[in-house]
Amino acid sequence: MLLEVKGLSVKYGKIEALKDVSLSVKEGELTTLLGANGAGKTTLLKTISGLLKPFAGEIVYLGRRLDTLPTDAVVRAGISHCPEGRKVFPRQTVYENLKIGAYTRRDGEVEKDIEDFFAKFPRLGERRNQRAGHLSGGEQQMLVICRALMSRPKLLLLDEPSMGLAPFVVREVFALIQEIHRQGVTILLVEQNAKMALKVADKGYILEVGRVVAEDSARNLLASETVRKSYLGG
Amino acid sequence: MFLQYVINGLSIGSVYALIAIGYNMVYGILELLNFAHGDVYAVGCFVTLALIGLKQHVVVAILGGMMAGFTINLIVERFAYRPVRFSGRVTPTISAVGIAYIMRNIIMKIWGPETYPFNIGIKASYFTVGKVVFGTLQIYILLIAVALMIFISLLLKRTKMGQAVVSISQSIPTAALMGIPVNRVIAMVYGVGAALGVVGGVLFCAYYESIFLGIGFMLGTMKAWMSSIVGGIGSLKGAVMGALILGLTESFVSGYVSTVYRDAYVWGVFILFVLIKPQGLFPAQISEKV
Numbered sequence A: 001m002l003l004e005v006k007g008l009s010v011k012y013g014k015i016e017a018l019k020d021v022s023l024s025v026k027e028g029e030l031t032t033l034l035g036a037n038g039a040g041k042t043t044l045l046k047t048i049s050g051l052l053k054p055f056a057g058e059i060v061y062l063g064r065r066l067d068t069l070p071t072d073a074v075v076r077a078g079i080s081h082c083p084e085g086r087k088v089f090p091r092q093t094v095y096e097n098l099k100i101g102a103y104t105r106r107d108g109e110v111e112k113d114i115e116d117f118f119a120k121f122p123r124l125g126e127r128r129n130q131r132a133g134h135l136s137g138g139e140q141q142m143l144v145i146c147r148a149l150m151s152r153p154k155l156l157l158l159d160e161p162s163m164g165l166a167p168f169v170v171r172e173v174f175a176l177i178q179e180i181h182r183q184g185v186t187i188l189l190v191e192q193n194a195k196m197a198l199k200v201a202d203k204g205y206i207l208e209v210g211r212v213v214a215e216d217s218a219r220n221l222l223a224s225e226t227v228r229k230s231y232l233g234g
Numbered sequence B: 001m002f003l004q005y006v007i008n009g010l011s012i013g014s015v016y017a018l019i020a021i022g023y024n025m026v027y028g029i030l031e032l033l034n035f036a037h038g039d040v041y042a043v044g045c046f047v048t049l050a051l052i053g054l055k056q057h058v059v060v061a062i063l064g065g066m067m068a069g070f071t072i073n074l075i076v077e078r079f080a081y082r083p084v085r086f087s088g089r090v091t092p093t094i095s096a097v098g099i100a101y102i103m104r105n106i107i108m109k110i111w112g113p114e115t116y117p118f119n120i121g122i123k124a125s126y127f128t129v130g131k132v133v134f135g136t137l138q139i140y141i142l143l144i145a146v147a148l149m150i151f152i153s154l155l156l157k158r159t160k161m162g163q164a165v166v167s168i169s170q171s172i173p174t175a176a177l178m179g180i181p182v183n184r185v186i187a188m189v190y191g192v193g194a195a196l197g198v199v200g201g202v203l204f205c206a207y208y209e210s211i212f213l214g215i216g217f218m219l220g221t222m223k224a225w226m227s228s229i230v231g232g233i234g235s236l237k238g239a240v241m242g243a244l245i246l247g248l249t250e251s252f253v254s255g256y257v258s259t260v261y262r263d264a265y266v267w268g269v270f271i272l273f274v275l276i277k278p279q280g281l282f283p284a285q286i287s288e289k290v
Helices: A041-048 A071-076 A094-101 A110-120 A122-126 A137-149 A167-182 A194-200 A218-223 A225-231 B002-030 B037-053 B058-084 B090-111 B136-158 B160-168 B172-177 B182-208 B213-231 B236-257 B262-276
Strands: A003-012 A015-025 A030-034 A056-061 A079-082 A155-159 A186-191 A203-208 A211-217 B126-129 B132-135
Touching (some): A003 A041, A015 A030, A030 A194, A041 A186, A071 A079, A079 B172, A094 A110, A094 A137, A094 B160, A110 A122, A137 A155, A167 A186, A167 A194, A194 A218, A203 A218, B037 B058, B037 B090, B058 B182, B090 B213, B136 B182, B136 B236, B160 B172, B182 B213
Parallel strands (some): A079 A155
Antiparallel strands (some): A203 A211, B126 B132
């Protein structure tokens, strides 16, 4: 297992956002985390990346405890978290956004990686010297995913990458996620669009008010009657 | 005369700018009204005074003062600000006021309340171009201030550390997710801000050829605060433009209206400005497109 979450509880004051949550992410797989608003999906990702500290339980990554580390150490360990809501740095240029994504790297291939992304997404390349705040929603989403990849992570945490985007942009985002997956990056994907997420995922977990209520292969979840009723719109 | 006031205003304004940069950066990142800014760098200025008294070269003395300001702010950040960073906006402000008092009392204990002559070894000679009088010291102050501002803006734009600061000033959690050691970088901003403040303070004291206990709060924190509000919170450009406008306003008020009541008039203008444009002239654009 690349990542194991064991008996994790996280509290905001007195409110328990996660209750005894356990899950595991296998190297090379795309694992998806589904659930309604407020189920605790974002909380789980934030706890993995060290933005939140757990009340109980542990997170083990490559045999190492992660839950005691600050966020920058988590990133250096090879985990990149792309937060929900397209958090570009609006005052920095597209190029600067990508560059800062490589903050932890010491190798000489940063510029090459940036050019590769610009070649793949010409719309970003054309706007390389524009402020990221001026991009469209879809462009910003592509940018933050590329930025998260700039640290060359082993494990990518993606939070709601399709939120608020037009259907054709959503398809583009999912195509990118599949491509990243094919290149061997392990992915933990949080999504509201359960159907699309399960179609690209290997494994899925379902969270309800802070608890894991189902875990299975993505194929089985997609076929399951209860999942279909609650999350796939009948 | 008009041109003379412009020159005077710009040279004092550029000193305010050095003082305001560190203050405004911290404000931009943490929304902390750092009421200790002036008093921390005042300690650094007194260290410079002491080193000059010990017959050190003036450059060494200023560097020593900058080191002092830098170190003090690292310590203050670690023990007085970081523990209360997420306790709302009032608590850190009170913590800062406390630090201001501690710093002022340190100065009081060591140097007392007297005003000392302050001289950085530049002879106050003057020359005239047309009807405008230039002081050599004034020119030096302007050059040093402008050079430092260009240096800082290049640092922010071109270095990894600088870009990390710019990212942090937009979102601390997102910056952390880039692998930026946020606490370390924020401490650096405090440290560098104080060091720049020391240079500003030293130039200010050199301009008026004297130094006393009050330079920190009255002449430092308040001017930095006014500059930041006028220029716009959170950006280098805001701090610099606000400071230059403040310097020019002071110069014009002294020249055309009243020297004695200068500060009262300037505050009047300031209050009027805040009522009309509370966000400042060059607010950092932090609105994100949805």
